[in-house]
Amino acid sequence: MRRFVLFPGRHHLLTRFQGAYLRGLAKGENLGVSTSSAPPPPAARQSPGEDPTGPATIVWAVTSANHQNTKRNPVAYDRREAAIERFSVQEDLRSLVVPVFDTAPTDRFAEVTLKSVESVLGHHLTPQDTVVACSTPEVAALYEALGFTIALVEADPAAAATPERPWDVLLRLAGGDPGWREQAHPATLDVYDRYRLEEQISLVVNDPVVGDEGGLTATRDYRTYAEAFEASAARKWDLVKRHVRPGRIVDVGCGAGAVLGLADREPALRESDLIGVEVARHLYEECVHRKAQGWFANPNVYFYCRNVLGGAVFPPRSIDTTLTFALTHEIWSYGHRMDSLRAFAQAIYDHTVPGGVWINSDVCGPDNRERRVRLSLQGAPAPAGPIDSLDRAAIAAHVESLSTRARLDRFAADFHFPVPYKDLDDPADPGAVEIALSDAMEFLTHKDYPDNWLSEAHEQFCGLEFADWKALLADIGFEVDPASHSWRNDWIVEHRISPYAQLSTLDGRELAWPDTHVLLVARRPLNT
Known part of the structure; x- marks a missing residue:
């Protein structure tokens, strides 16, 4: 009988089948465990105070523990850990939970996981004292190659009926099938219900814009992307700061938090809440890291990893200022063009207090676009x-x-x-x-x-011209401030366009380069 059962997996959802299976496995019951030539554990490996004849300890190696709010990993590690601990109490299991950070695909995954467990528990799991519980053939083969006995869990041929795998149950949840609750373990149901995870998972898994890893595209280099935003943050803040209304200030698509960092230094905003919303996991994690490192002086700085197209992020009439920089063209491009942009503008309007403001700075198409x-x-x-x-x-x-x-x-x-x-x-x-x-x-x-x-190449910069923007905002109910205007980035024209291209009419008359950007200051009327 082994002293440990290593159970690697993402563990976003626990099932009733897992409860019964792990109880039996911990007691050494033969649940279709594959044969192994590994010898029994030597008595010398006994830990102080541990009964070598008692049930095995379940070691939950929770992979992708640093990922959340993505299609592949919709549930945060702390919620997964909470469900596992509750599961263990209800099933009378002795468990140890170990976070394992996400790694690039590697044929050394089993070794990486074992080292992560050792670094946390101070014990090196071996084939002599550990059974690996795993139903994924490719992963199980990696442990088997190291000499471990494999318990097949959902893939166990001895099971009376083929049980549903946890991820399939989660997909039933996301698909709106209430039958998922019959398969989920009560511990999962409790955590999901208390923290409203059912709604969150459904939004994330069904999100039409965000990819599996929490970004907009798999080809984006977020390092250079963040560097570009950092370099332009001061210019962006200077453009909009006089229009900012103190109170609750939200930067949607905040990147790595550079603009909020500048707002943080404004004496007039020292009593304001500064809130960053970022859909890209890579950038959100940098925001959290900066806050932990003391990058912000204001204690009321918060970050959310959310896609605003997936549903309301803030309650109605709760935000004084919303900032968006170089964001709306992405909503247009990755979503459903005007339908997605209108839904976004409506969500901003709904969460804005009467008298509050939405300040949008982005690229823009030229007037008379079809000429x-x-x-x-x-x-x-x-x-x-x-x-x-x-x-x-x-x-x-x-x-x-x-x-x-x-x-x-x-x-x-x-x-x-x-x-x-x-x-x-x-x-x-x-x-x-x-x-x-x-x-x-x-x-x-x-x-x-x-x-x-x-x-x-996914992103259309010139989908709307200034007149289109004004019509959309007015239709939603915003009042367009006279400070709103389209403008031309002369640095881009001088350095990137004019040296390589000339623009003229079809009969050869030279044309001036048109506007390339827009600043929109839209206010929700006080009487709404």
Whole structure:
């Protein structure tokens, strides 16, 4: 009889079947345990005060313990641990719970988990004193290769009926099937009900925007993304700070918290609550880390890992100022265009107090977006072959090697929105094309992101022009402040556009570069 049962897994949901199975396994009952040549544990391995003839201790190795609020890991580790402890009391099991941080896919996963257990418990589990409970064949094989006996849990052929795996039960929950409660263990039901996890899990798992790992795309380099936001934070804050209303201030899509850090230093806001909402797990974790390191002086700084499209984050009429920077074009791009943007604007309106303000700074399409123009680019056309199989560095190197005209062909092949254009076949201007004004600006404002090329190819910058924004906000019920305006980023024009492109009418008259960004100051009327 082994002294320990190692039970690795994410353990987001515990089942009634697991309760009965682990009770029997702890008592040494033969529940389809695979054969093993491992000898019995030597008496010398007995821990002080432990009965070597008593039931085995269940060691719960909770993997992805540092992940939460993602499709793959919707439940935070502390809630998982709480359910396991309650489960253990109800099933009369002696348990030890060990967090195991997420690791990249590796054939050494079993060894990593064993080392994590040893670092927490101070005991090295061996095939002589431990059975591994695991129903996933690929994972079980890793432990079996190390000499461990495997208990098959849900995959146990001795089970009277094939039990549902915990993840399948969780998916039933997310799918709205109330029958999941019949399979879930009472400990899970208790924790889920007390902390309203059923609603949270359903929102996260069914989220149409966020990926399995809690980001918007699998190709985004969050390090360079965060660095870019850090570099522009002071400019963004200077643009909006005079419009901020003290009280409860929310930065939706707060990145790594750089703008909130500047708000934190404003004497006029020292009594305000500063709240950051970030959907990308990587950036949210950096916010939490900064707060723990004393980056903020204001004690009333809070962060939430949430997708505001998944439902209300704050109660109605509870927020004085909402800030959004470079966010709304992502909602448009990754969601369902105007439907998603309207739902977002409505959610902001609903949580804003009467007299409160939403300040939105983002990219913007030019006025008269569909106007046909002549765009003259350096270089010549070049065929754009597939690049999906290349890694990020190789894609960046390839894009950087292209002329501006060839980069247009590359952009049109990779962009997730149609970019129709036609060559003008002008020998004096071989890089000239006829194109809609918005598509011309779409390309010119995207072309200098080789490091995040495929990620940026998901995002449409010019979906709306200023007039569209004003109409949407008025339709929701906001009053558009006169301070709202579209504007042109002259640094981008001077350094990234003008040296490589010229814009003119189809008959050759030069055109000025249009506006590229928008500042919107929208107030909820006092009488609402």
